[in-house]
Amino acid sequence: MPDATTHSDLLLTSVPNKYRPEQLKSHEMVINLGPQHPSTHGVLRLEVVCDGEIIVDVVPHLGYLHRCFEKHAEALAFNQIIPYVDRMDYLAAMNSEHAYAMAVEKMLGIEKQLPPRIEYIRVLVAELNRLASHFVAIGTYGVDMGAFTAFLWMMRDREHIQRLLEWVSGARMLYNYIWIGGLFYDLPVGFEEQCREFINYLKPKLTEIDNLLINNKIFVHRTANVGVLPLQVGINYGASGPVLRGSGLRFDLRKVDGYSVYPELDFDVPVGTGQMGTLGDSWDRTYVRACECKESVKIIEQCLDRLQGDHKRTRDFDPQAFVPKKIRPQAMDFYARAENPRGELGFFFRTDGRADAPVRCKVRAPSFVNLSLLSAISSGAMLADLVAIIGSLDFMMGEVDR
Template identity: 65%
Template sequence: MSFHQQSEPTKYTSETLKSEEMLFNLGPQHPSMHGVLRLEVITDGEIVREVVPHIGYLHRCFEKHAESLNYAQIIPYIDRMDYVASMNSEHIYALGVEKMLGMTEKIPKRVEYIRVLVAELNRIASHFIGIGTYAVDVGATTPFLWLMKEREYVLRLLEWISGSRLLYNYIWIGGLYYDLPLGFEEKCIEYLKHLKPKLDDLENLLINNRIFVSRTANIGVLPLQTAINYGVTGVMLRASGLKWDLRKVDKYSIYEEVDFDIPTGEGKVGTTGDCWDRNFVRFQECKESSKIIEQCLDKLTKEHKRTRDFDPQALVPRRIKPPQTDFYFRGESPKGELGFFFRQNPKHKKGDIPFRLKVRAPSFCNLSVLPYLAQNTLLSDLIAIVGSLDINLGEVDR
């Protein structure tokens, strides 16, 4: 062909237009990847064909540690699983051991109301970080900074109680580390007055924001039957339309004595069970938790007041020796159903150390549905889907 001779234009067909599939890793260095999560992603252009999650190694080894510690010593290790909701994990574990020992009815009411009070405070803090970091995932920085400021109020209250910001070791088997500090109830009531208008601001600033709705509505839709088949629990299950909350279903602790609703996804701006619904349910649960806290404070200041002879550790036995049996207890953590399976072996010489302790971690189970949700979505939507799961890798890689 001479220099001046022009070639004929290329004729594009459906075969030539079809792009080649590409395999690449998303995370853990990506700012929207949680902890050490790595996603092996197969794409066809901008379309995600397949996702394989690799959960990495956080070296928690909780279940193995539990085989060499007595029941009381295990609590600080539980704090390090879902480290943004440690109070909830401690509460469920302590209730499980107490029920296994048959001492549930002996726990003083004041202890139970304090436990629920701090657990619901921690639930709000957990949902704030879940919603706030999700805003960053979909491209908004302001709501994240604003929610971190609001979360700080909760952390200061919990630090006042326990002396720690995240890993509390406050709820003990048979009681508490210590009673509420003097003046805590009044400060908590002040916080609730501060929180109510802030939740309304959050709804306007983020949840109903047009850009946020367009990035999350009809994205990552999880049908109810699929959620049940995958064993999904917590906010993700309720966002798909099922009113299933273990605080209501199993009625453990004093949750039967307080009034609160179970928010569910309704498909208000998109399809029931999408990314928007999951964040909407988390937001609504913050309102319900504030109702529970208000009722607990009312009981603690009127019916179950502090007394000089109140000992929050009165029922803690020196050595916890449960019966030789298999036992399972579950509760509602901010991420979903957190369950502990205890096994005592009659041949095990150390009777105060569990022969086996298995954890049913909600983040681990909820992550299993990601390959289903990510199929045939846009690559940009994959980040929105991962963030909507609100997983904690300390709980996934135990």
């Protein structure tokens, strides 16, 4: 007769835990960080294996903010999916909408038909949202490091952007503004002037943040040489966005793929230089985000120039003129991507040529990919530096757990 199995034995065998008690060395221990801890963004549990104060391994456990986006999308028509796109990366909903709308438009072959004014408005609101997203990333990262003033300043300026986007769309966070083939509505009267006034106000504030946080001696000591991501490791893991550019690779889909009207705009792609420590460390990733804020300001100014110049408002302009009444693509497998504030956001669709909904929808979420390299850049670090490494990746858990 086989030996009786205890309840604890069943738990150990049923839970896919890489580190069970019998597999740990005598001087190692397992610590659960999160999911309730603020430094884990509220919905991430990390299983940290430590040898004293040194991290041996980090195993992320997902499943605390399940959006079920992909299965929702397979039950909805293409034009009904946009509100669900908003809820993945809810700090950069405009950027996600832009990526999704362009993906479907390319699949339908109508991306060349859109009026330039629509394209410039899309880029304008997307770059405003990129600014707001980076403000949250930099501000909350300051809180992780114990610097509260930077967070207050970032939230103060982000509030101006939220009010502008609310003025455009009617919502503060989940916009449903960029539609397939157009926009929900044209910019409100006076929006361009007020947006330019805000940009003129913001420029000196970005320099203040550099002095307050990015170049602060204490902040540099907490982030330089911490969580170093070698470029080849980042490429092998499929990292993108500021996480990859922080390691020195000038890879930005706005330049590489040249979608929308980005090829017509003048802006740079900041990369890490290792000037405060080792190339690809936590400071470099934060530095890249701060520099991208300045580049977004340049893009917004150029969009405003065109929207107030050659592509200004006309009485007969209809932002919904090219919105298809029925979306029924041919049978195909299709993938399209765009640069959101956290990296490459891609959408894969499989269609059968009969339904107006995708047979299969899959999202390539940059936060999910960037989070996967946490163990690679944390092993050998001090336990106290783990929060600094987590914050430097700037992942959004609604996008991770789709």
